[in-house]
Amino acid sequence: MTQLSDFDVVVVGSGAGGLSAATTAALHGLKVLVIEKTALFGGSTAISGGTVWIPNNTLMEGVGLHDSRASAMRYLALTVGEGMRRELIEAYVDNGAAMLRFMHRHTAVRLASRAVAPDYYPDKEGWMPGGRALDPEPFDGRRLGPWFAWLRPPLHSFVALGGMMVNRRDIDHLMHMASSWPSFVHGSRLLFRYLGDRLRYPRGTRLVLGNALAASLLRSALDAGVTLWRHTRARELLVENGEVVGLQAEREGRPVTLRSRLGVVLASGGFGANAELRRRYVWPDAKHLSMAPEGNVGEGLDMAASVGASIVESNLDNAFLTPVSRMPDRPGGKQYPHLLMDRAKPGLIAVNAQGRRFVNEATNYHEFGRAMHRQSLAEAHLVVDSRFIRKYGLGLVRPGRFRPLGGFLRSGYLKKAGTLDELAALVGVPADALAEEVARQNRFAASGIDEDFGKGRSAYEHYLGDAGHRPNPCLGPIATPPFYAVTVHPGDIGTSRGLRTNERAQVLDRGGRAIPGLYACGSDMNSIMAGNYPGAGITLGPAMTFGYLIGKALAERAGAEALP
Known part of the structure; x- marks a missing residue:
């Protein structure tokens, strides 16, 4: 009825x-x-x-x-x-x-x-x-x-x-608890509050x-x-x-x-x-x-x-576009929108199936997604080195010197190799092209000028980069093995x-x-x-x-x- x-x-x-x-x-x-x-x-x-x-x-x-x-x-x-x-x-x-x-x-x-x-x-x-x-x-x-x-x-x-929910400020404090008294106090309050919550809430x-x-x-x-x-x-x-x-x-x-x-x-x-x-x-x-x-x-x-x-x-x-990576270890997978936390940091490049950069990696997520759509890219690869992944993380991989990576590697979400040639083979791009792009990126990191895409020129990009990194907060070398990659696909955060x-x-x-x-x-x-x-x-x-x-x-x- x-x-x-x-x-x-x-x-x-x-x-x-x-x-x-x-x-x-x-x-x-x-x-x-x-x-x-x-x-x-x-x-x-x-x-x-x-x-x-x-x-x-x-x-x-x-x-x-x-x-x-x-x-x-x-x-x-x-x-x-x-x-x-x-x-x-x-x-x-x-x-x-x-x-x-x-x-x-x-x-x-x-x-x-x-x-x-x-x-x-x-x-x-x-x-x-x-x-x-x-x-x-x-x-x-x-x-x-x-x-x-x-x-x-x-x-x-x-x-x-x-x-435990965290914002950018919380993450900064948690990462510096061992070296900063204010960060230790802030982080400790978060942790004790969370431990108390878990006694009563999921x-x-x-x-x-x-x-x-x-x-x-x-x-x-x-x-x-x-x-x-x-x-x-x-x-x-x-x-x-x-x-x-x-x-x-x-x-x-x-x-x-x-x-x-x-x-x-x-x-x-x-x-x-x-x-x-x-x-x-x-x-x-x-x-x-x-x-x-x-x-x-x-x-x-x-x-x-x-x-x-x-x-x-x-x-x-x-739609409002963004690159998205996916953890393929379960039905449906776990998805991560690469909005703010990794792409603009120094020491990362994004390459297409030809192993070539195709976009200013530090641009806003909608423009990054547009670049993938306009160039008909079903996927791209974010490439970093070991220094980067421990300091900044990459997608679902959180930063941290002693953060275990085994689960991400076994699932295939994260690719790891001792050399760039080996990494190229794992993600399926030409090794010579990837090596050339990394070498070029390393030269840009030294000069502070991205001659190809202008990464790190705008106030918005500086905001998302690493303010303590010089000469360009968005440009850093990819030089310390092992090397890592995460594959991203075009995606959206809504229509x-x-x-x-x-x-x-x-x-x-x-x-x-x-x-x-x-x-x-x-x-x-x-x-x-x-x-x-x-x-x-x-x-x-x-x-x-x-x-x-x-x-x-x-x-x-x-x-x-x-x-x-």
């Missing part, structure tokens, strides 16, 4: 966009339901780095930086390019800071400005060396009570010791990165009175007299009709986990790997299309192709008219960056901002009094 439930608002999906919309609406007094089809809340936000890009925000002042609307608009115009829809970009730039103030005043979300976090294209006018990229403050998972068990856990690459409760953001949004939704259902799959939108008035769903295998007085919000995460759609819209090769959670298969887009919604046919790229919306995040039909009662945000909304990647956090920033705008619009529709 079909159950019937009535709400003011129904939100499909529990990532940053969906929870921001739900919480904003609920804080204005609306009765809100969030449905999540998997067993876990948080979506791709929970497994992300958690950075939120908000230009011209007030938190910048605390780190001595100042931005302006004009600078942000100029930078975005130059980086987004011809695909930019100005009305959407203006809505984002004009409301991002207001969203941030609202969240800090009324919810458990707390973000902090990063003084040094350069935008990804510092050659473009209007870029900032920091301040726009905001990080979630650490969140105590114990504040979620029993809901902590239902929060999607972070990626394996974001944890140490099987369950993982550490000190949450950072995207897990902290997802947890704080989940706590905020609960505090605001949002109803949250797991194991609930949206099936079909309900339309009456041209207006979306709810949806048909399936909750734990039973049909349920969800009536929505004010609107339905689609925030189901895009289609990154749908292999067929990835081949059709992202890249045709099956070796393309996605980091998207298993539930992100494009159902929100399908439901909207069935009621006449317009889906943007193509962006410059239909950018989605529903066409207006500046209020209302879904538009194929004639450009708003469909009454239907909204979209997050990856269900076509990226306002049109398939480009101007800086860290340009997915979560718009997701939260347009989620906030949706919540406000629904509150206005209900006649609710606005909150400051």
